[in-house]
Amino acid sequence: MHGGESGPWRGALAVVLLAVAQILVVFDTAVFAVGLPLIQAHRHLSFSGLTWLLSVYSVCFAALPVLAGALGRAFGHRRVLMGGFALSSLAAAAPALSLSASVLLASRAVQGVAAAVITAGALALIDATHPAGRDRDRALNVHFAVVACATPAVLLPCTMLLDSVRTEDTVFWVQAVAGGVLLLLTPVALAETAPVPGARTRVAGAALAVVPLGFLAWFADRLGDKSVSVTTVMAIAVGAALVPSVLGWLGRGERVPALLARLYRERSAFGAYTVVALLAAGLAGAVLVLTIALQLLGGLSPMQVGWALLSAVAGVVLGCLVLPVLAARVGLAGTVAGACVVAAAGFVLLSLPGASYRFADVLLPLLLIAFGCGVLALPAGFARSGSGALPQELNSSRQFGAGLGASLFVGVIAVAQQRTTGTSLPVLKAYKAIMAGGIRDCFALGTALCLTAALVALVALPRHGGRTTGPEPDLSGGAPAGTAGSPGSSAR
Template sequence: MQPESINAPPGPDPRRWKALALLGTAFFMVILDATIVLTAIPSMQQDLGFTVSGVQWVLTAYALTFAGLMLFFGRMADLLGRRRVFMAGLALFIASSIMCGAAWSAEVLVAARSLQGLSAAIMAPTALSIVVATFSDSAERNKALGVWGGLGGVGATAGLLLGGLITDGLGWEWIFYLNVPVGLVILALCPVLLRESRERAAGKKFDVVGAITITVAPLLIAYAVIQAPESGWASATTIGLLLAALAVLVLFVFVESRSAAPLVPLRIFRNRTLVGGNLLMLVVGLTVDGMLFPLTLYAQQVLRYSALQFGLISAVMTVMSVVGAFAGQALVTRLGIRPIAIAGTLLIGAGCLLLIPVSVNGSFGDMVWGLLLFGPGMGAVFVAAQIAALTGVPEEESGLAAGLVDTLFNIGSALGIATVTSVAIAVAGEPADSIAALNDGLRAAFALAAVFAALGLAVALFVLTRPAEVANDTAVSEPVSTAGGPA
C-alpha cells in the first residue's frame, strides 16, 4: 500500500481499478436508494397511511436534500480531504438507513429519508471526485467515467427489480436495512484502497449562503408543483412560490458572482460541453423518474401486480440499460458525446410514447416495448451526460463538477416526480374515483415524461458540441478557463 498523500504522486495508482470498484459500489447504492423505494410505494402507503401526493415525499425528500447539498459537500471534500469526507458521509448513510427501516410513521420516514439524502449528498460527489483524482491518464479516466455513468443508469432501474424482490420477500423495511452490511464493508476498505487527496488552497472557505439558496430554490419549486392541483396552477400561492424560487435563484447567482470562495464559480459555465452535459442530466432526471413513478402505480394499482411481479417486469429495462451503457461507453470515444446523447434521448422519448396508450385491461405486453426502448436509451444518455459534464475540469475542481452534475440529476428527479404526480392528480383527482380515472391520470403523466425527453433531445442537438471537439483522448483533461480567479 502506498503512503497517503495530499496530492497523488507521479504515475498511475496501482489500486485505481479496485478503488473504482469500491467507489462504484457506494455510488450504485446511493443511486439505488433513489429508486428502490418506487416498488415499495404501495406497501408504504398501506402500512404508514400515505396518500398519493404524500407518498411522493419519500422520493422527493431524498432527491431534494441530495441535490441541494451536493455542491457544498463536493466543495468541502476538495478542501478538507476527499477520502475523509466520503467516509463521514458513508457512516451517516448507514445510520440513516437504519432510521428509515425503523420508521413507525409517515412523518418519521420522510424525515429519515431527508437525512439519508444528506448523507448521499456527501458521498456521491466526493466519490466521483476521488475517481477523477485517481485516474491521471485521460484515456483511462474516460473509461472509468463511462463505467460510472453506466452504474448510474443501471442503479436507477435495478432498484425496481431489487425493490420488488425485497419488498415481497422480506418487507419494505429491508430495502433500507440491507444498506447496512454493504456500507460497513465499504467503510472498512476505504483506508486500504483509497488515497487521500485535496485541493491546494491557502484558505478553507465555505459558501454557506450559496449552499442555502441552491437548496431552498428547488424545494420551493417542488412544493409549488405538488400543491398546485389543490390550490390551482394559476393561484396566488402557486405563482408566489414560483416567484420566490426565482428570486432565490437570482440571489444565488448574485452571491456566487461576488463571493471570494463561491460554491459554483460562474466561469465554469464558459465550457459549453460541461453546460450541455449538466442540462442533459437535468432532463434525464426529469424523464427517468417522471416515467418510473407512474409506471409503478400503473403496474401495482391499476393492473394489481405484486411488488415482485413489477420488479421482474422492470428487469427488461434494467438489462437493456446495461446494454445501452456499455454500448454508449464503447462508442463515445469513436463518435463523440453528441451522437450518443441524440440516440439515447430518442430512445427514451419513444419508450415514453409507447406507454401512453396503457389501459385498465392492459398486461405486461402493453409495457414491454416501451421498456425495451427506454432502457438502452437511459444507459446511453447517462454515460454521454456524465462524460460531457466532466469534460475540461481540472482535478482541483473535480468535486465541484461532480457535485454539479449529480445536483442537476437529482433536482430533475424531484421535479419530475412532483410534476407528473401533480398532472396525474389533476386529471384523475385525489383520491381517484375509479381505476379508469387513475389510469387516465397516469397516461397523462407518461405523456409529460415524453415531453421531458423531447427537451433532452433539444439539448443534445443544440447545446452539446460537435463530436470532433470532444472525441479525443484529452476529453477530460483539458482545464477550463480560470479567468475568474481560483475557486
C-alpha cells in the same frame, strides 16, 4: 494520492466500493418505491403521507449536490463521504426502531441528504485514486454506467427481499448495516483528498445555492399537487431544469460555486449540464411511475415489476455501446439529440390513450427510454468531445434533475389520486380510470423533457465528431485544459 502510487489494486477497489455506494443509494430509493404498499399498511399512512415521504427525499437529494461538492473540496472528499455513510446508517436504523410516522419522515429527509453527499463525493474520489488519462476515463465510464443501470437492475433484488421478509424493518436494517460496512471500508479503499486552498470561502456561496435548488424541487412537487393543467406543469418542469444555468449569471463573483460560474461562461457546458438534468428528470420519473402503474393498472406483483424493468438495463447497455461510436462519427450534438428523440418516442408510446401497462406492453417503450438516457453514462465522452463539461459537475446536474423529476411526477400522481374521491362510478373502475389519466400525463411530461433536451443539445453542444478513446491533447483526465480533473479542479 492516485491509484498509480499504491498499485492498481487500490484503484480497482475504489471503483468497486464507489459503485457499491451508488447501488446503496439506488437501493434506498427503489426498495422504498416498491415497498410503499407494505409501508402504508404497517405505518397506517394516508396516500398524502406516502407522497410526502417520496417528496422530502427528492427535495433534499436535488438541493444538496453543489454544497456537498464544496464541502468535499474544503475538508476532503473522503471525510465527507464517510459522513454520508454514517448519516445513511443512522437514518435507516431510526424507523426500524420506531413506528412513528414523524420519525419515518425525518429519516427520509436525512436519507436524501446522505444520498446527495455520497453521490457527489464518488467522482471526486475516483479522481483521487486514478491518474489522469485512460485509467480515469475507464473508471468514470464504469461508474456512470453503474449509476445509469442501477435503478432498474436493483428493483428485482428489492422485490425479492420484500417478498421474503414481508416487513420493511428488515429492509431498514439491511441499509443500516450496508452503510456501516461501507463506512469501515472507505479508509482502506480510498485515499483522502487534500483540501483545496481557498475552497472554504466558497462553502457559504454553495450553501446559498441549496435554497433555490431545494425550492425548485419543493415547488415542483407543490405545483404538481395542485389541479393545474399538465401543460403548465410541463412548462415549469422545463424551466426549473434550466434555472441552475440561469443562476450562472452570478458566476462573475468570486464566491459563487464553480458549477454555476461555468454554466454562465460556457455555452457548451450549459448544454451538457442542462441535457443531463432533463434526461435524469425523465428517467427518474419514468421508473417511479412505471413501478406504480404496473402494479395498479397492470396487476403485476412487485416481483413481476422487477422483471419488467430489467429491459431498461438492456437499453442503457445498448446506449453505452452505440452512442460513443455515433458521437465520434457524427458529433456530440446530433448524437445526443437523436438519443433524446428515441427516449421521447418511448414516452409517447406510454402516454397514448390506449396504452396498457402490462408486462409485455412496457418492454419496448422502456427499452427506448433507457437507450436514450444512456447519454447519462457518458461523462468522459462529453469532456473529450470539447463540451467543456466536467464529470463531477455533470453528476451534480444529474442529481438535481433526478430529484426534480421525482418531485414533479409524484405531484402529478397525487392530483390523480385526489380526483378518485367522490365519483359515482364503481369504486375500482373509477379509481383505475382516473389514475390511468394521471399516469399518462406523467409520460407526456417525460416526452416534453426529452424533446427539450434534444433542442438544447442541437443548440448548445459541439457539432463536430470527437474521439472515443483517450483524452484530447488539451484535456487532463477528461477535463478541459487548465481545469485539471483533480478533486478541486472545478474551483476557480
